[in-house]
Amino acid sequence: MTSPLRDERERPGRRIAMILSGGGARGAYEVGVLRYIFDDLTRLRGAPPRLDILSGTSVGAINACYLAAHLADPVLGMRRLVDLWGGLELTRVLGFGVRQVVGLPRLLMGGQDGSGLFDVRPMADLVQREISWRAVTRCLRRGQLRALSVSCTEVSTGRTVVFIQTAPDTVIPSTSPPRTLYRADRIGPQHALASAAIPLLFPPARIDNELYLDGGLRQNTPISPALRLGATHVFAIGSSRDVVASEGASSSVQAPGMAFLLGKILNAFLLDHVDVDIELLTRMNSVLSDGQNAFGDEFVPRMSAAAHRRGSPAYRNINCLTVRPSEDIGRLAAEHVRRGRFRGDAFLTKRLLMLLDFGRGDEADLASYLLFDGGFARELIEMGRADAKARRDELLAFFGDPSDDERKDDPERGRDPSPSIFPPES
Numbered sequence: 139m140t141s142p143l144r145d146e147r148e149r150p151g152r153r154i155a156m157i158l159s160g161g162g163a164r165g166a167y168e169v170g171v172l173r174y175i176f177d178d179l180t181r182l183r184g185a186p187p188r189l190d191i192l193s194g195t196s197v198g199a200i201n202a203c204y205l206a207a208h209l210a211d212p213v214l215g216m217r218r219l220v221d222l223w224g225g226l227e228l229t230r231v232l233g234f235g236v237r238q239v240v241g242l243p244r245l246l247m248g249g250q251d252g253s254g255l256f257d258v259r260p261m262a263d264l265v266q267r268e269i270s271w272r273a274v275t276r277c278l279r280r281g282q283l284r285a286l287s288v289s290c291t292e293v294s295t296g297r298t299v300v301f302i303q304t305a306p307d308t309v310i311p312s313t314s315p316p317r318t319l320y321r322a323d324r325i326g327p328q329h330a331l332a333s334a335a336i337p338l339l340f341p342p343a344r345i346d347n348e349l350y351l352d353g354g355l356r357q358n359t360p361i362s363p364a365l366r367l368g369a370t371h372v373f374a375i376g377s378s379r380d381v382v383a384s385e386g387a388s389s390s391v392q393a394p395g396m397a398f399l400l401g402k403i404l405n406a407f408l409l410d411h412v413d414v415d416i417e418l419l420t421r422m423n424s425v426l427s428d429g430q431n432a433f434g435d436e437f438v439p440r441m442s443a444a445a446h447r448r449g450s451p452a453y454r455n456i457n458c459l460t461v462r463p464s465e466d467i468g469r470l471a472a473e474h475v476r477r478g479r480f481r482g483d484a485f486l487t488k489r490l491l492m493l494l495d496f497g498r499g500d501e502a503d504l505a506s507y508l509l510f511d512g513g514f515a516r517e518l519i520e521m522g523r524a525d526a527k528a529r530r531d532e533l534l535a536f537f538g539d540p541s542d543d544e545r546k547d548d549p550e551r552g553r554d555p556s557p558s559i560f561p562p563e564s
Contacts (some may be wrong), residue, residue, distance in 0.1 A: 152542060153190040153284070154371045155364035156205075160196020160354035161377035162336060162507030164467050166223045166515035168201050168375045169216070170522020171461050176216040179526075179533055186212045188543030191367050193360040195289040195353040198375075199333035200265060202286065203325060207273040209282045222268060223515040227481045231261050231510040261334075261510075266327045274325060275303070284308045287363040288329045289353030292319075293342055298353060300363045301329050301345075311366035313451070320363070336507065361415045365456065373536060374416070375522075376462035416460055423455050459536045464525050467518065471506035474514045481512040 158168050180186045189209070194202030201219070208215025277283050285304045292299050297317040302310045303325045314320045323329070323345075332343035332350035342349040353360070361372055429437040442452035509515075526533065 152371065152538070153367075153369050154188065154373065154537070155191035155193060155361075155367070155369035156189050156202075157361055157364060157372060157374035158192070158194040158198030158202045159360075159375065159377050160198050160334070160352060161467075162197055162334075163509045163511075163514065164377040164506055164518065165197030165201055166518035167377055167463055167467065167522040168198060169219055169223050169515075170519035170524075171375050171526045172201070172205065172522075173216050173220050173519065174523045174526035175533065175537075176212040178523075179530070179537070180213055182530070182534065183537065183540055185540040185543065187537035190284045191287070191364045191369050192283060192285075193287045193289075193364045193367075194333070195360045196334045196336070198360075198377075199288040199353065200269075200330045202288070203271075203274060203330050204269050206277050206283055206286050207270045209277045210273070220519055223519060224512045225481070226510045226512045226515055228509065228511050231264065262327065262331055265330055269327070269330070271326050278303055278305045281305050281307070285310075285367045286325055287360060287367070288325055288333050289360045289363065290329065290332045290345075290350035291353055293349040293351055299350065300353075300360070301325060302363065302367075308367070311363070313366070313449075315362055318362070320366075339508065361419065366451075369456070370454065371457040371536065372419070372459070374458070374460045376460060377467070379463045379466050416458065419456055419458055422453075423458075426453060426455050457536065459529075459532060461522075461526055461529055463518075463521060464528075465521060467506045468503035470517060470521075471503070471509055471514065474509065474511070474517065475505055479513055 158165075161167075176186050192202045192206050194200070204219055205212065205215065208218075274286065278286065283305065285302055285308055287300050287302045289298055289300050291297075297319060299319045299321055300314075301321055301323045303323060304310060310320050310322050328343055328345050332345055333353045334340070335342050335351045337351050340352075342351050344350075361374060364372060426438055426441075429441070438453055438455075445452060
C-alpha cells in the first residue's frame, strides 16, 4: 500500500544520466565506449538511447559537451568524434617551445601569470572549432537533454563549482554537498577548458572574474550533480582499470623519477574517486533494499518523510552501471612511447617526451594524460569499444526498450527532484 506521506517527488519518471570522467588523453577510452553505445548498440536497439543528463569533468567535460552538441544525430556525431581523436597530433594539441622551457622555474616557484607547463591555445582552438556551442543550447532548449553539467575547481577557494545548463522545464538543485557550489550558466568553451586544466600541466582558465582548474581534483566522476538533478539510472565511464589486491608489485627496482611520481599523484587526484562513489551508491542502495526487506514497504517512504521534515530530498534506489578499462592505460602508454610511432612530427614528439622524462619503465601514467596522439587514441578507442561490447546484455537492459525513451508527462517538471543519496566529495 502506498503511504500518504509520499508525494509526487518520490515517484519520478525514468531519468538516465551519463557520467564522463577525467584523465586527459585517456578520454579516448570514453570515446570508444560512446562509439559502441551510439553505433553498435544503437543498431541492436533500433534507436540511440535517450539521455536526460550529461555530467562531465576534465576531458569528460569536453566529450560531454561534444555529445550534447550532436544529440540530434549522435551516431554521426560519435563517428566524427572518433575521427577527431584518431587524427590528433601531440605537437598540434599542446604547445611546448622556448617560452615554456624558460618559464619552467617561474612555474615551479609559483609564477603570477597563471601559466602551465604547456601552451593550450592549440587545444582551445580545437574545442572552439569542433564543438557547436549553439547546438548545445539548442539541444537543451528543444528538450533533447534536461541538463548538462561541467565540474571545475575554483582556484581561490578550492571548492568544486558545478556549472549547469538546463532545459526550460528543469531547475538546478537547491542543495549541494559540502564545499560545492551549483551555478546556472550557459556552458561554453571556457567551461570545458577550465574543467580540463590539469594543475601545473595546463594553465587555469578564467570564467568571469575567477580562475578555475580541473574539476577532477575533488570530483572526477561527477555522479553527485546527476543524482541531485533527479537521475534514476546512472551510467558512468571510468578511465582507470580496477586494481585487485592480489596483483603483485612492479618488478622494477629503479628509484622512481619525477614523471613517475607525478603520474601516480595525478592518478590519486583524478582517477580513484570513482571507486568511492560507486561503493557508496551501491551501499546506499543495499541499505534501502535491506530496510524494505526487514521493515516492509513503508521503510523508504518513512525515511523520505523524515528527510523531508529536515529539509532534505527523498531517498530512492539508483540503478548504476559502470564500464572501465580492462587494461592498464599507463602500461599501454609506455608501450606506445617505446614503439615511437607517432602521428605528425614524430621526431619533435619523441624529443618532447624525452625532455620531460615520459614513458620510461613499464608504466607511463603521466604520459597517458598527455599522449594526444592519434595512434594511442585509437588503441584506447578500440579497447573502450571492446569493453562496452563485452557488457552488451547489461547495456541493453540498462538503457531499456526504445519505447521507454519517449518522455511522458513528468510530475517533477519544474520542481527540485534532488535525491538525498549522493557520493561525498573527496
